[in-house]
Amino acid sequence: MKKKSIVGLIVLTLTLFLTGCGTPYADGVYTGTSMAGMHGEFAVEITVEKGKISKIEAPVNNETEGIGKKVVDQLFAQVLEKQSAEIDAVSGASKTSAAVLEAVTKALEKAGK
Numbered sequence: 001m002k003k004k005s006i007v008g009l010i011v012l013t014l015t016l017f018l019t020g021c022g023t024p025y026a027d028g029v030y031t032g033t034s035m036a037g038m039h040g041e042f043a044v045e046i047t048v049e050k051g052k053i054s055k056i057e058a059p060v061n062n063e064t065e066g067i068g069k070k071v072v073d074q075l076f077a078q079v080l081e082k083q084s085a086e087i088d089a090v091s092g093a094s095k096t097s098a099a100v101l102e103a104v105t106k107a108l109e110k111a112g113k
Contacts, residue, residue: 025053026111026112029047031043031044032102034099034102035099037062037099038064038068040062041060042096043103044100053079058076064096068093075100085108
């Protein structure tokens with residue numbers, strides 16, 4: 001019985017290790033860019049502190065003022081909440097969403113996840 005428990009614990013530990021469960025991003029500031037937006041280049045700067053995304057900014061944002069800012073703010077909030085670029089696009093703003101998500105994904109790849 002004890003042997004089965006030890007084997008089960010080893011399998012669980014290896015599974016968690018191999019799937020990267022709980023693996024944080026590397027601390028630092030990372031940039032990513034995209035040309036997929038409505039009006040050209042879109043760039044993000046992501047700050048990671050203590051392994052978590054703490055801040056996202058858009059130093060280059062050529063999206064339409066007003067609606068574009070709302071979409072960017074909404075997507076940034078989702079990325080911060082989920083700590084990932086694996087979020088849904090905003091309905092009716094597919095090009096802006098694509099640009100934001102591509103830039104965020106590129107930045108997070110540099111952060112190691």
